[in-house]
Amino acid sequence: MxxxxxxxxxxxxxxxxxxxxxxxxxxxxxxxxxxxxxxxxxxxxxxxxxxxxxxxxxxxxxxxxxxxxxxxxxxxxxxxxxxxxxxxxxxxxxxxxxxxxxxxxxxxxxxxxxAWINDWLFLNVAHLGLGTLPAREASQEQKRHLGRFSYLLTLAQRIGMQNGIHARIECGEQSATGQWLTIAIASGAYFGGGHTIDEAYIDDGKLDVVAVRKRSWWRLLVAFVTTRLLRMTSDTDDTLVHFQAPSCRVTLKHPHTLTADGEDLGQTQQVEAFTRxxxxxxxxxxxxxxxxxxxxxxxxxxxxxxxxx
Known part of the structure; x- marks a missing residue:
């Protein structure tokens, strides 16, 4: 050896x-x-x-x-x-x-x-929409001085400029269509320097697809407090969607940037992901x-x- x-x-x-x-x-x-x-x-x-x-x-x-x-x-x-x-x-x-x-x-x-997404291996998370910005725009100087907080800085600087992306998400028998602020396809539980995806594990044989619809600031805030801080789910608010399945497909109305584990994979209009x-x-x-x-x-x-x- x-x-x-x-x-x-x-x-x-x-x-x-x-x-x-x-x-x-x-x-x-x-x-x-x-x-x-x-x-x-x-x-x-x-x-x-x-x-x-x-x-x-x-x-x-x-x-x-x-x-x-x-x-x-x-x-x-x-x-x-x-x-x-x-x-x-x-x-x-x-x-x-x-x-x-x-x-x-x-x-x-x-x-x-x-996991693989459009024939690219990834271990943590792939992003469409707002989640791609830190990987694409956080500078090396920001990363060097601010560490993982550079990702949050980039998001804070650009969140008000996002118009959302129109896409249909399909995971097994589950599906959702709409205007999304961000779509994350995760193989593990952590992304962006320690942020977590609940119920995601690195050895459960499933992808976790978490998508956030484009909403007003107050609805996004309520969804965050409910799901992240209070650990509760809502039967009436569909701001956040969470699917689990061994594979998924995302069909976009227009091409958008796809990133995986911080790497820019370019523009795409169709995303196919699966895990082994x-x-x-x-x-x-x-x-x-x-x-x-x-x-x-x-x-x-x-x-x-x-x-x-």
Missing amino acids: NYWLIVNTGAGDGSRGESYWREHLQAAGVEGLKVRDLADTEWEGDVAIGDRVLVAGGDGSVNRVATVCVERQAVLGVLPSGTANDFARNLDLPDDPATLCRIATGEATLAVDV HGVLQVAGRPEASPRLRFSRLEPLAAQPRPAPL
């Missing part, structure tokens, strides 16, 4: 780079570490079944390396070094670097879901969550990339 360290030199504020993680991994007993820059691509074809691929970066970096791990049947290890680090939150990873390295190189692994249960092996810790399935690390059989339903 090989140990790989894939580093995104532009992630976060730059303080958790190659030398930082190499030192902690050596202290954890890792020898013969293969270090590569995320910007390179040659290493991807050299990853073998059962290799441990450690990624130092944010959610976009983890997404990229996870794609390789699924295709090569390798084990992903996450060393959070970015701005939001939402996938690390889904895994309930600690902040301490020494503990992180012990977890990333330990024998305990968990099988988590992986437990196809990614990730280094983790058994006490993280009762919803996560851990096992002793064993050789993994090669499998083809899951195909959509």
Whole structure:
């Protein structure tokens, strides 16, 4: 088995780079570490079944390396070094670097879901509408100085300028049509630097589709207080829609920008998303969550990339 360290030199504020993680991994007993820059691509074809691929970066970096791990049947290890680090939150990873390295190189692994949207793999959340703005417009300087709060700053600056997007959402037997302020399609429970989606889990075999209709400020405020603060649902107010299903389709009246795990996927008028249960092996810790399935690390059989339903 090989140990790989894939580093995104532009992630976060730059303080958790190659030398930082190499030192902690050596202290954890890792020898013969293969270090590569995320910007390179040659290493991807050299990853073998059962290799441990450690990624130092944010959610976009983890997404990229996870794609390789699924295709090569390798084990992903996450060393959070970015701005939001939402996938690390889904895994309930600690902040301490020494503990992180012990977890990333330990024998305990968990099988988590992986989702695809328009043939692009994502682990956390994809957005249409207002939710795409932080990924597209939060500057590197804002991210460096404000961290995850840069996303909130961008939303606050632009929320009054949104006209909404007209779309039909279909998830299994559930559907809704209307003018939406934002549409989020989530594989995990966290997005935007720690915001949560209730009832979403990273290993339940379902997508969580959460959409907010374009409403007046007071109706949006009431919906927020009711659902987020009081943890209640309303039978009469359809401002917020929450569907769960293994796959979903969103049909837009006009093309709009789609983002996934902070990456801009361009303009689209049709969105197809689906999830596959437990196809990614990730280094983790058994006490993280009762919803996560851990096992002793064993050789993994090669499998083809899951195909959509």
